[in-house]
Amino acid sequence: MxxxxxxxxxxxxxxxxxxxxxxxxxxxxxxxxxxxxxxxxxxxxxxxxxxxxxxxxxxxxxxxxxxxxxxxxxxxxxxxxxxxxxxxxxxxxxxxxxxxxxxxxxxxxxxxxxxxxxxxxxxxxxxxxxxxxxxxxxxxxxxxxxxxxxxxxxxxxxxxxxxxxxxxxxxxxxxxxxxxxxxxxxxxxxxxxxxxxxxGGADWDARLVEYLAERFRAEHPDAGDPLDDRQSEQQLRRDAEDAKKSLTNRTAHTVRVMHDGRSATVEITRERLEELTRDLLDRTIxxxxxxxxxxxxxxxxxxxxxxxxxxxxxxxxxxxxxxxxxxxxxxxxxxxxxxxxxxxxxxxxxxxxxxxxxxxxxxxxxxxxxxxxxxxxxxxxxxxxxxxxASHAFGIVVVDRDSGAEHVAHLVHANDELPAAHTEDFYTVHDEQTSADVRVMEQAGSVESAELVDNSEIATGQIRIPAGKQAGWPIGVTFELDASGLLNVAAVEKETGERLELKVDVGGMSEEEVERSRTALSRVKVS
CATH class of the missing domain: 3.30.420.40 (ATPase, nucleotide binding domain)
Structure with missing residues (x-):
């Protein structure tokens, strides 16, 4: 096979x-x-x-x-x-x-x-x-x-x-x-x-595109901006990628920028490319x-x-x-x-x-x-x-009972060994609360943070709470991140055993939509 x-x-x-x-x-x-x-x-x-x-x-x-x-x-x-x-x-x-x-x-x-x-x-x-x-x-x-x-x-x-x-x-x-x-x-x-x-390399290309357009505008200030024309822009992107690749082996490369019936000949040196993109390389360092x-x-x-x-x-x-x-x-x-x-x-x-x-x-x-x-x-x-x-931290949104402020409690942390599984109890905030929202969050920034703005919501669900419960009623939440980095989340109300299973669906595509797309795309000729 x-x-x-x-x-x-x-x-x-x-x-x-x-x-x-x-x-x-x-x-x-x-x-x-x-x-x-x-x-x-x-x-x-x-x-x-x-x-x-x-x-x-x-x-x-x-x-x-x-x-x-x-x-x-x-x-x-x-x-x-x-x-x-x-x-x-x-x-x-x-x-x-x-x-x-x-x-x-x-x-x-x-x-x-x-x-x-x-x-x-x-x-x-x-x-x-x-x-x-x-x-x-x-x-x-x-x-x-x-x-x-x-x-x-x-x-x-x-x-x-x-x-x-x-x-x-x-x-x-x-x-x-x-x-x-x-x-x-x-x-x-x-x-x-x-x-x-x-x-990535596309960002190096983008810097060259801007530079080539800038040099064209400087030479032809009365002409239109090549970046305002989609065809000219696409040609610039192609020229920029070719220039970047050429400068891997050569120290200089010449591009002829064509737009609006005008042309500008621009020489790009390897040194100039490195100057234009130094901050990008700095980020990788x-x-x-x-x-x-x-x-x-x-x-x-x-x-x-x-x-x-x-x-x-x-x-x-x-x-x-x-x-x-x-x-x-x-x-x-x-x-x-x-x-x-x-x-x-x-x-x-x-x-x-x-x-x-x-x-x-x-x-x-x-x-x-x-x-x-x-x-x-x-x-x-x-x-x-x-x-x-794990490449990122994952957690849920919790509410401070006294202040009402929301923050993220992470159950899996970046660089935890996979597969990872963690269960923790969380508690209702109000008396007679009938349901609890389970909002699954993933670290969005470069470092772990409890602030909502530094995380992205990737799944959400709701679990019912039995009637007549006082604030502080426990809900068990389990995060399981497999060796491929795919996440499953479960919340359990412990008295009734009601269970909420959350699988992370992205791009607005449910399982049914995936199957519909598969059927629709099977009729398309791809070459």
């Missing part, structure tokens, strides 16, 4: 599987490239194009092209395309469909069972949205795994005999994570993680420093390797700054493909372990045989442990 790992990226995505010698291999798309732009073009309601063609079309038909979808995951937003509103889950489903369809064509095997990666700093809502995107695409999502863990799995396979403590610095197209991971005897343990899922402090509090203060993952780490200034700031020698770890390869390894290993646990030894042996695994490799996979931590 074939299983796949998918790196569902903000700007580029990738799919991989295990080859016949047990190594992870990326499956190229039908255009012949390892990575596929995470861009969706709606040629019509029934025909959707994903990838490089969609990206190229953004210049001509920007109103019909969607990009940077990943930044909307977990939010109640929709994009209106040709009079139809699409949720982030549905748009991500189109990208997933492109990847698995091309993989099926290339390998000749069904591509249905997948592991999808997410940034370590994604919360419960974003992870749930990613799982739903897979379901809408008709996939069986075996698990959701954090990108640094996937990268660490790849690293561990390439360095099988070494026990190491590594700092993974993952700067992708739209998100940034930094994670401390230990590899011991083949086992993987996440010590702590931090990040910002609205910081600050977050990395915060991660190191947290690791130190947990007893980890020495590192064997600083592993760079994500296409944006190719910028020379990244390695230079990290080396200077941290005193570690950064290693580029297959930055574009490591995450998909690690996800494929995880998908294979997790499926193998589940088959063994279910008593399906013959199917497990068939998988191992097809991958050419030795007895030692099979034993290592069967016994491998992967431990991770």
């Amino acid at each position: 074939a299983v796949y790992g998918i790196d569902l990226g903000t700007t580029y995505s990738c799919i991989a599987s295990i080859d016949d010698v047990g190594r992870p291999a990326v499956l190229r798309n039908l255009e012949g490239t390892d990575t596929t732009p995470s861009v969706v073009f709606f040629e019509s309601e029934d025909n959707v194009v994903v990838g490089q063609t969609a990206k190229d079309t953004a210049v001509l038909e920007p109103e019909n092209v969607v990009s940077l979808v990943k930044r909307d995951m977990g939010r109640e937003v929709a994009r209106d395309i040709q009079g139809i509103e699409y949720t982030p889950e549905e748009l991500s489903a189109f990208i997933l469909l492109k990847l698995v369809t091309d993989a099926r064509t290339q390998s000749g095997e069904d591509a249905r069972d997948v592991v999808v990666t997410v940034p370590a700093y994604f919360g419960a809502a974003e992870r749930d949205a990613t799982r739903k995107a897979g379901r809408i695409a008709g996939l069986n999502v075996i698990d959701i795994v954090s990108e640094p863990i996937a990268a660490a799995i790849t690293y561990g396979v390439l360095n099988p005999e070494q026990d190491r403590t590594i700092l993974v610095y993952d700067l992708g197209g739209g998100t940034f994570d930094t994670t401390v991971i230990t590899l011991r005897g083949g086992h993987i343990e996440v010590i702590c993680t931090d990040g910002d899922h609205e910081l 600050e977050i990395t420093g915060r991660t190191l402090e947290t690791a130190k509090e947990k007893g980890v203060d020495e590192f064997d390797d600083l592993v760079l993952v994500g296409g944006s780490t190719k910028m020379p200034v990244v390695a230079a700054r990290l080396s200077t700031e941290l005193g570690l020698n950064p290693r580029l770890q297959d930055p574009d493909l490591a995450v998909a390869k690690g996800a494929a390894l995880y998908a294979f290993e997790e499926t193998y372990r589940r088959l063994l646990a279910a008593g399906e030894d013959d199917r497990a042996e068939e998988m191992a045989g097809r991958a050419g695994l030795s007895a030692d490799q099979k034993a290592q996979i069967a016994g491998r442990r992967i431990r991770t931590v």
Whole structure:
């Protein structure tokens, strides 16, 4: 049985599987490239194009092209395309469909069972949205795994005999994570993680876009602003990305800005790019420093390797700054493909372990045989442990009985080991109270805070209280955060046993809406 790992990226995505010698291999798309732009073009309601063609079309038909979808995951937003509103889950489903369809064509095997990666700093809502995107695409999502863990799995396979403590610095197209991971005897343990899922290479591009537009306006003050024209803006974004990539290997790059019948030739140096984006890199250094402090509090203060993952780490200034700031020698770890390869390894290993646990030894042996695994490799996979931590704190809104002020009481804290479960009693505020609201909150800022404004509401429900109860009547609340970072919440009224179960639904999509979207999207041709 074939299983796949998918790196569902903000700007580029990738799919991989295990080859016949047990190594992870990326499956190229039908255009012949390892990575596929995470861009969706709606040629019509029934025909959707994903990838490089969609990206190229953004210049001509920007109103019909969607990009940077990943930044909307977990939010109640929709994009209106040709009079139809699409949720982030549905748009991500189109990208997933492109990847698995091309993989099926290339390998000749069904591509249905997948592991999808997410940034370590994604919360419960974003992870749930990613799982739903897979379901809408008709996939069986075996698990959701954090990108640094996937990268660490790849690293561990390439360095099988070494026990190491590594700092993974993952700067992708739209998100940034930094994670401390230990590899011991083949086992993987996440010590702590931090990040910002609205910081990535797209922000470097945006700075270049502003700079190019500014230089054009300075040369042609009587012409219109190219950023006010969608086609000119899209061309600038394409030129900016090309310039950034060129400056990885060159020290200067020239862009010809065209708008309103005018043109301006702008030379961009690597030094100028670094000046324009210094504060963005500073933010990643600050977050990395915060991660190191947290690791130190947990007893980890020495590192064997600083592993760079994500296409944006190719910028020379990244390695230079990290080396200077941290005193570690950064290693580029297959930055574009490591995450998909690690996800494929995880998908294979997790499926193998589940088959063994279910008593399906013959199917497990068939998988191992097809991958050419030795007895030692099979034993290592069967016994491998992967431990991770919560990326955010989670809690509920409580009311102070005396002042009536609301604050958040956290039951799970950032960097708690997963799976995590915590039960705590909370109490009614008023006499004769007939119900209690259960408002589930997730840390929204970079640090844990009890203030409502520093948290996001991700689920809500109400539980009944028996009649005639005085203030202070107890309600038991349990938070369970699984190893994938998906959250379940239960509240129990102890006299009647009434139970409120809350599963985090995001993007306004209920389970019924997910199924409707799956049926509707199955009629759309995706290429």
